[in-house]
Amino acid sequence: MATLHLFIADLAFASVIAAVLGLATVAFSLQYAVSNVLNLALGELLTMAAYFAYAGSRYGHLPVWLAGLIAILMVGVCSVGLNHFLIAPFSRRSTSAFTPMIVTFAVSAVLEHLVVAVFGPNSFTLQLGNTSTAIRLGDFALSWNELVTIAMAIVAMVLLQVVLKRTLLGKAMRAIVDNRSLARACGIRTNRVTDLAWFISGCLAGIAGLALLVSTGTGNSLLGTSFLLFIIPAAFLGGMGSMYGAMIGAVVIAFASDWSSILFGSQYKVVIGLVLLLLIFFVRPSGIVAMPSRRWEGGK
Amino acid sequence: MGRREVSFYIYTLVIFACSFGIASLGLNLQYGLTGTLNFAYVLFFALGAYIGGMVALGSQNAPIAQSLGEQFAFGLSLSLPYPLGPLAAALAGALLAAVVGLVLKRSLRDDFGALATVAIFLVAYTLAGSYTPAVNGYDGIAGIPSPFGDENTLLYVFVAVGWLALSYIIAAALSNSPYGRRMRAIREHPEAAEALGKPIFRTRMTVFILSNAMAALAGAVLVAFVSAWSPLSWQFPETLVFFSAVIVGGRGNNLGAVLGAMLIGVALQQAVLFLPAIPAAPTLIPALQWVITGVITIMFLWWRPSGLLPERKTNWRSLQPWSVRLGALRLGARSKPQ
Numbered sequence: 001m002a003t004l005h006l007f008i009a010d011l012a013f014a015s016v017i018a019a020v021l022g023l024a025t026v027a028f029s030l031q032y033a034v035s036n037v038l039n040l041a042l043g044e045l046l047t048m049a050a051y052f053a054y055a056g057s058r059y060g061h062l063p064v065w066l067a068g069l070i071a072i073l074m075v076g077v078c079s080v081g082l083n084h085f086l087i088a089p090f091s092r093r094s095t096s097a098f099t100p101m102i103v104t105f106a107v108s109a110v111l112e113h114l115v116v117a118v119f120g121p122n123s124f125t126l127q128l129g130n131t132s133t134a135i136r137l138g139d140f141a142l143s144w145n146e147l148v149t150i151a152m153a154i155v156a157m158v159l160l161q162v163v164l165k166r167t168l169l170g171k172a173m174r175a176i177v178d179n180r181s182l183a184r185a186c187g188i189r190t191n192r193v194t195d196l197a198w199f200i201s202g203c204l205a206g207i208a209g210l211a212l213l214v215s216t217g218t219g220n221s222l223l224g225t226s227f228l229l230f231i232i233p234a235a236f237l238g239g240m241g242s243m244y245g246a247m248i249g250a251v252v253i254a255f256a257s258d259w260s261s262i263l264f265g266s267q268y269k270v271v272i273g274l275v276l277l278l279l280i281f282f283v284r285p286s287g288i289v290a291m292p293s294r295r296w297e298g299g300k
Numbered sequence: 301m302g303r304r305e306v307s308f309y310i311y312t313l314v315i316f317a318c319s320f321g322i323a324s325l326g327l328n329l330q331y332g333l334t335g336t337l338n339f340a341y342v343l344f345f346a347l348g349a350y351i352g353g354m355v356a357l358g359s360q361n362a363p364i365a366q367s368l369g370e371q372f373a374f375g376l377s378l379s380l381p382y383p384l385g386p387l388a389a390a391l392a393g394a395l396l397a398a399v400v401g402l403v404l405k406r407s408l409r410d411d412f413g414a415l416a417t418v419a420i421f422l423v424a425y426t427l428a429g430s431y432t433p434a435v436n437g438y439d440g441i442a443g444i445p446s447p448f449g450d451e452n453t454l455l456y457v458f459v460a461v462g463w464l465a466l467s468y469i470i471a472a473a474l475s476n477s478p479y480g481r482r483m484r485a486i487r488e489h490p491e492a493a494e495a496l497g498k499p500i501f502r503t504r505m506t507v508f509i510l511s512n513a514m515a516a517l518a519g520a521v522l523v524a525f526v527s528a529w530s531p532l533s534w535q536f537p538e539t540l541v542f543f544s545a546v547i548v549g550g551r552g553n554n555l556g557a558v559l560g561a562m563l564i565g566v567a568l569q570q571a572v573l574f575l576p577a578i579p580a581a582p583t584l585i586p587a588l589q590w591v592i593t594g595v596i597t598i599m600f601l602w603w604r605p606s607g608l609l610p611e612r613k614t615n616w617r618s619l620q621p622w623s624v625r626l627g628a629l630r631l632g633a634r635s636k637p638q
Contacts, residue, residue, distance in 0.1 A: 097410070102597070113586075236419075271427070
């Protein structure tokens with residue numbers, strides 16, 4: 001029964017991780033859906049959000065919420081730049097998906113070490129809000145920070161849903177996901193819409209990075225890279241390129257890894273994701289592509 | 301600097317060049333020639349280094365790790381003589397490659413498989429660091445004896461060059477053989493190759509196993525010289541060095557892969573050391589090395605995707621045996637004046 005208590009006590013932490021992971025995984029699969037590129041530099045976008053917020057509040061003397069907002073927008077702009085100047089040109093030129101992927105790999109190494117070069121190798125802490133308990137139900141306790149993180153994730157998801165379903169931009173994005181050349185033939189400015197999609201996914205990654213920083217308290221240059229370890233299985237599990245799938249995958253991976261670390265010890269936290277991922281590969285050798293969910297949400 | 305230091309510096313450069321050259325040759329076989337994308341490449345390099353080191357470690361120089369009050373002695377306390385270390389490493393690399401390849405199966409060819417290798421690498425890295433009984437966690441293994449004693453470094457330099465030569469001969473023989481043409485066909489147009497009856501998965505798998513065994517061999521060649529190995533030596537971006545070497549040297553060209561390994565793996569690293577060091581930021585220069593490596597890779601991919609030494613196109617004449625080619629030359633000379 002002691003384990004059950006641990007499960008419940010850890011529920012808050014697991015839901016925070018699920019929220020962060022959900023944001024990052026949706027960003028990852030949105031980028032894949034519109035550009036057909038698996039972006040290995042996504043982890044660095046998370047790291048940069050944390051560092052931008054830190055720099056804004058530490059050196060710019062901004063209030064934390066303003067520094068965070070600016071950081072999110074800056075990461076969105078970086079994401080657009082990444083697509084506009086690197087990924088889109090490489091995708092236009094090469095038919096293989098490998099070259100853009102290697103480019104994102106190189107960008108990830110460059111960004112990770114640029115952060116080290118600018119901010120130094122030491123980890124930093126950001127004092128945020130109050131860590132006092134907001135909600136308590138028996139063993140289950142949720143601090144204000146965790147509550148804000150989860151709320152931020154939910155608001156971001158709802159906003160994304162509204163953009164995708166209710167606006168013309170969302171319609172154009174879904175059209176591009178379905179058939180890029182047909183969308184262009186219908187007069188949609190595919191390049192601009194793709195850039196906007198990357199801006200949205202960059203902002204999502206920025207929120208995820210901030211939320212990760214809030215939940216862990218300290219950040220360093222490997223903050224996002226090490227989180228890629230959870231993003232990849234979550235994206236696989238959800239069926240790449242589907243939004244609800246990405247959310248479900250994130251929740252499953254977050255809770256599975258958290259509970260397996262309680263059951264078997266913390267070093268096995270990372271193993272469960274890989275086990276699930278390899279299981280998918282084993283059951284479906286054709287890859288996830290064959291799954292019916294390979295379209296961006298919103299229906300045809 | 302005395303003469304001893306200079307010669308030791310040169311030995312270091314040569315051994316690093318040999319090790320990185322072997323690994324780049326392997327990556328050229330799987331990425332440059334067959335078109336398989338494997339972001340876990342440095343994992344096989346690291347495995348080779350661990351196995352090569354642990355086989356060579358004896359009980360008297362095995363480091364002791366303490367974990368929860370227990371003591372583990374690392375190394376298999378074998379003290380095996382030299383060539384067995386690299387051979388065991390290559391075998392282990394081949395076995396791990398076979399397992400990874402069988403799990404990924406047909407996804408070896410696509411970007412999902414490449415993404416899965418990223419996950420495999422990150423999990424293996426985290427486990428190697430956090431699960432101490434396996435390879436002593438982040439402390440790593442140390443005190444690996446020099447294969448021919450500490451006084452005979454020059455002999456080891458020649459042995460390392462020998463390993464590079466052996467790897468080059470294998471890679472060149474493979475890429476010039478009919479099997480090499482099949483590899484290129486699979487890289488260029490898998491569907492066409494399959495329609496002509498070429499077994500795609502088996503070919504990819506064979507090359508995957510062979511080239512990852514070469515990566516493991518390269519790791520063992522390096523670790524016998526540097527005598528210590530820990531997860532800090534094989535972080536995720538490390539794979540980029542080998543990709544960069546293959547791309548800068550020329551995808552599909554074995555000589556290019558070796559040249560790229562020397563330029564990116566050795567020359568760039570040494571050149572960066574000549575930059576003025578800033579005492580306030582000691583990590584700036586190593587970080588800058590990574591930035592330059594990444595930027596060079598992207599620039600080459602955009603402006604010169606075929607690399608410094610482009611892959612040579614096979615023409616009809618080069619497919620003929622030498623006897624026929626010489627005969628054709630003589631025929632040509634006789635028929636021309638008339």
